[in-house]
Amino acid sequence: MNMVATPAMIALEGAGRVFHRADGGRVVAVQEVSLAVAEGEFVCVVGPSGCGKSTLLQMIAGLLAPTAGLLSVGGAPVAGPGPDRGVVFQKDSVFPWMRAIDNVAYGLRCRGVGRAERRAVAARYLDAVGLGHVAEAWPRELSGGMLKRVAVATVFANGARVLLLDEPFGALDYVTKRQLHEVLLALWAEGGTGARRTVMFVTHDVDEALTLADRIVVMNAGRVVEDIAVRAPRPRDTDALLRPEMVAHKHLLLRHLGLERLARPGTAP
Amino acid sequence: MPIGWPVPPPNEAGTAPSRGGAGAAWWRIDPLAPAGYALLLLIWQGLSLVVPAFSLPSPLSVLARLREDFFAAPDLAFYGLDNASLFNSMIYTGENVLVAVVVGGTLGALAGLVTGRSAVLRALLDPVMMTAGTVPILVAAPFLLIWFGVGRASSVLLVTFYVAVILYLAAQRASDNLEPIYEDAARTLGARDWAVLRDVVLPGTVPEILGGLRIALAGAWGLEAIAELLGAQRGIGKVIEVLAGATEVRGILACLLLLGFVAVGFDALAGAAFARLSVWNQRARIGGAA
Ligand SMILES: Nc1ncnc2c1ncn2[C@@H]1O[C@H](COP(=O)(O)OP(=O)(O)OP(=O)(O)O)[C@@H](O)[C@H]1O
Numbered sequence: 001m002n003m004v005a006t007p008a009m010i011a012l013e014g015a016g017r018v019f020h021r022a023d024g025g026r027v028v029a030v031q032e033v034s035l036a037v038a039e040g041e042f043v044c045v046v047g048p049s050g051c052g053k054s055t056l057l058q059m060i061a062g063l064l065a066p067t068a069g070l071l072s073v074g075g076a077p078v079a080g081p082g083p084d085r086g087v088v089f090q091k092d093s094v095f096p097w098m099r100a101i102d103n104v105a106y107g108l109r110c111r112g113v114g115r116a117e118r119r120a121v122a123a124r125y126l127d128a129v130g131l132g133h134v135a136e137a138w139p140r141e142l143s144g145g146m147l148k149r150v151a152v153a154t155v156f157a158n159g160a161r162v163l164l165l166d167e168p169f170g171a172l173d174y175v176t177k178r179q180l181h182e183v184l185l186a187l188w189a190e191g192g193t194g195a196r197r198t199v200m201f202v203t204h205d206v207d208e209a210l211t212l213a214d215r216i217v218v219m220n221a222g223r224v225v226e227d228i229a230v231r232a233p234r235p236r237d238t239d240a241l242l243r244p245e246m247v248a249h250k251h252l253l254l255r256h257l258g259l260e261r262l263a264r265p266g267t268a269p
Numbered sequence: 270m271p272i273g274w275p276v277p278p279p280n281e282a283g284t285a286p287s288r289g290g291a292g293a294a295w296w297r298i299d300p301l302a303p304a305g306y307a308l309l310l311l312i313w314q315g316l317s318l319v320v321p322a323f324s325l326p327s328p329l330s331v332l333a334r335l336r337e338d339f340f341a342a343p344d345l346a347f348y349g350l351d352n353a354s355l356f357n358s359m360i361y362t363g364e365n366v367l368v369a370v371v372v373g374g375t376l377g378a379l380a381g382l383v384t385g386r387s388a389v390l391r392a393l394l395d396p397v398m399m400t401a402g403t404v405p406i407l408v409a410a411p412f413l414l415i416w417f418g419v420g421r422a423s424s425v426l427l428v429t430f431y432v433a434v435i436l437y438l439a440a441q442r443a444s445d446n447l448e449p450i451y452e453d454a455a456r457t458l459g460a461r462d463w464a465v466l467r468d469v470v471l472p473g474t475v476p477e478i479l480g481g482l483r484i485a486l487a488g489a490w491g492l493e494a495i496a497e498l499l500g501a502q503r504g505i506g507k508v509i510e511v512l513a514g515a516t517e518v519r520g521i522l523a524c525l526l527l528l529g530f531v532a533v534g535f536d537a538l539a540g541a542a543f544a545r546l547s548v549w550n551q552r553a554r555i556g557g558a559a
């Protein structure tokens with residue numbers, strides 16, 4: 001187990017997951033992943049489609065059992081899903097039978113928070129994601145991007161210390177996405193630097209990863225193939241992304257995603 | 270938050286729905302429905318002009334018979350049915366149908382939901398229910414009559430079983446169709462087993478279960494009447510049987526008309542109630558206007 005001075009909030013030791021497809025095929029979605037995420041760290045996970053990012057997140061969430069290795073969150077082995085880890089799913093997960101505001105309030109309801117109080121909290125988070133005007137709408141009346149924002153507000157309102165976000169802003173337009181970055185960073189840092197939440201954020205968007213992350217983990221074919229520390233100060237505006245070390249990070253990421261040739265690493269223009 | 274959100278465009282703001290907005294259509298009657306009835310009546314009237322009255326009386330004379338026999342029908346006493354009016358015969362039939370729909374519906378839906386989530390129970394129960402669903406249920410009527418006699422129990426059991434099979438299949442399919450992601454999401458938000466059942470499984474399956482219940486209800490009236498026809502001492506089916514023995518076509522048609530009115534009325538009520546209950550579901554809302 002991990003015996004570092006500051007124990008990891010999320011710790012994976014040789015974690016792996018094998019799927020058996022209906023046609024008899026065997027898919028190794030995640031293999032030999034060892035990772036320690038410190039409390040308060042903001043980690044972005046990038047990698048090509050199908051490399052196992054969602055599988056990894058679902059295992060940490062306790063929704064998929066690993067077929068190999070050990071996983072623990074907050075020092076305790078992962079034994080199932082729980083409200084200590086908020087999950088924004090890649091697929092739509094908003095309950096169609098609850099109005100937007102009742103969806104956002106649902107986690108609080110499970111914890112026994114009174115109706116008036118939980119609706120007030122939910123209304124605040126719906127406002128934060130720019131959906132205050134459709135609080136009473138049914139999900140079928142909302143667009144895809146709006147549904148995604150309801151899911152984000154739901155997880156934010158529930159106040160988990162660990163956030164597992166699977167391409168939460170992937171379906172959103174550029175402007176909304178930028179605004180939600182600010183909302184997310186504000187939530188992450190709520191209560192001061194010492195009280196930061198732990199975030200694992202899956203994205204395909206390299207600039208998004210560079211804007212948000214303390215650390216970018218690159219996956220390929222089920223393995224972690226790169227682990228980049230991003231030390232630029234926040235908030236990171238457009239200019240911050242043009243700093244030389246950021247540009248170098250970006251080239252490295254693009255090379256891992258196959259957009260630039262891996263031939264001579266370190267000689268990027 | 271330090272961000273100024275853009276004011277939503279007017280059409281987006283306009284989608285903020287009111288309570289009435291989503292359910293406003295549930296009471297509306299399709300203007301073509303009365304037209305269909307009118308056409309049927311017209312054909313009936315036309316036929317009754319050519320066919321002799323003892324084999325096809327006109328709609329008006331059937332309505333008159335319905336009115337005459339509604340609260341008291343002395344001629345039924347003549348055939349051995351004491352104190353039987355169309356009204357109290359219909360009440361008897363209606364009670365049986367409602368008991369059967371409530372009991373059979375509850376048992377069938379619960380069994381369907383449970384087997385939808387447990388592979389073992391499903392493997393045990395599916396063959397039985399599938400067989401029951403294929404064999405015409407009426408073949409059971411003679412056995413029920415032998416075992417339980419000609420009282421309420423036989424016909425209620427028959428209809429209960431019929432409703433239970435339909436609801437079993439509807440609830441199981443609803444459970445299969447429910448995306449597992451909703452349960453996953455609920456659990457990551459802190460829902461335990463009971464809350465998952467109350468907030469995910471039940472609401473997520475309710476439109477399909479109610480759809481099945483409505484189909485079962487529609488079939489239940491006819492099945493109850495036939496069960497009474499085969500062996501009962503009261504009920505609208507018994508009245509039809511007695512009148513058939515006397516080749517009283519006008520009386521039989523009056524009974525059928527009453528049964529039809531009651532069945533259509535209950536279906537409309539059920540449709541409206543179900544549309545209210547699943548107002549979140551677009552399909553249910555459109556299909557539920559009855
Ligand atoms: N339930 C499953 N059964 C069989 N194979 C699966 C299952 N879930 C995922 N896989 C396979 O596991 C691999 C990793 O899937 P995963 O969803 O984790 O990828 P991803 O990195 O999230 O991709 P994307 O960026 O497209 O979301 C894929 O090859 C996929 O086909």
Ligand SMILES: [Mg+2]
Pocket residue numbers: 053054055090166
């Ligand atoms: Mg994915």
